[in-house]
Amino acid sequence: MSAVSRSLRGLLLVAGLVAAEPSLSQAADGHWAGVAEQVIAEVDRAEAAMKAGNFDAAEEAAIASYFDFFEGLNMEIAERQALGARRVSDVEALFHDLQSQAAKRADLHGVAASLRKALRADAKQLDADKVGPDGHLKGK
């Protein structure tokens, strides 16, 4: 391989890394907004299933929204670290309401709306605080 060809390949590699960097940091910046939308999608599934009269599916999605998504994707630990135990208790109370309402086959609209609002606001704060995907504040 000639020196010119090696130089070109090196330049291409550097250019590729430079181009990739902004997209990587953009993804990291919006991490918690993305997680919140995943949790909200499950909450929406619970609400839709309840409206459709599919009660078991509604309850299952309500439970999964907390355990599989809010906790499973580290948003609970992130909130605890960055926003404090009191805020986590408030959000967890909303999840508990969602599950209780689903078990009673009651309308989920009110509690689901509160959850969506809380999750989006908290995600915005977590992204602003640059909380890592493992739920810990950077540098701690």
Added chain:
Amino acid sequence: MRRLFLALAVIVTFGLSWSAPSLAAQLDVAAAIAAVQAKGDSLVAEYDPAQKMPTMRGFSSLYFEQFDGDLENTIGAADSALKSQLEAGFAQVIGQIRKGGTSAEVQASWQSLRDGLDKVPERIGGGGALATFIQSFLILVREGFEAMLVVTALLAYLRRSGAAEKTVVVYQGVGLAVLASLGMAWGMSTLFSMSGAGREAMEGGTMLLASAVLFYCSYWLFAKREAARWQSYVQGQVDQALSGGRLYALGFAAFLAVFREGAETVLFYQALAAGAPGQMPALLGGLALAVVALAALYVAMRVLSIRLPLRLFFSVTAALLYYMAISFAGNGVVEMQNGHVLSVTPLAGWPSLSWLGFYPTVEGVLAQAILVVPLVPWLVWRGLVARKVNPA
């Protein structure tokens, strides 16, 4: 004067706290964990993969209604890694049920979570039953022995001063002090049990107060560790009373000596009980053994005329009190955090040392640092003073 101030400070603090919430109504962690385990056992026993919803609902309710909240916060403040492990355990059990896992799979996930729950009382119980037993034993031995030293010294000096007939005043003072201490213990347990809200904050306040008093006592004992200083202190008390012809003052000195120890003892036992939930048998066992040890010490000193090395005794007990001050400060902060009075700022990667009351949060470390950091300059200063007094 110092003793009077200390006794009054303790009484006033208790007086101000009477409207505050209950120590007796504290969260019984061991009982709460047992209840979670019993409910989980029953849910798993009834699990049917074809009818998964009742079990899934049951575990979700178990989490939100019995684990989440006070219990979870208590565990989290003491050991955040264990709290995360238990949360993940609940998620795993619920996940197994959700995907319709076999009974054996659900049982295995639950058993893993159950084993994690078994660790909780030990992790937050201030170092376990043995540590509680030892601390309980040492509190009464130390407090009781100090009171005994003062009273026996007062009696001895009275006899040597040819005023043996006046010893009855000392005994009266001791009797009243014991009654007052018992009355205060009863008052605290009854009056405090009337309220429930904010009990963690109250427990935390009691522990931090105990920590401050222990810290003061450890310094006071260390300063008086020379036998000569100790004897001159007691002789001063007797001379003052005899020369003034005020017998009541002598009785009052005996009262204060015993009541100060009694007040401290009540305070320390309350703090120990709050920091070691579910370990009352170990606490009572230590207390009972201490009574026996004190009686044996009294016999050894009075009947067998054994003289204890006071310098060693005061140095060792000062170190012990210093250790307990640090431990109570750490546990006090945990209680304040549970009561939402203090924030929780975890220190990732730091270990938990329950025997030292050390839990990895900024608030806890700061509280303990206030007690530990001055030690080094103080030791250096004492070293310099000693070199000045006794140059090589």
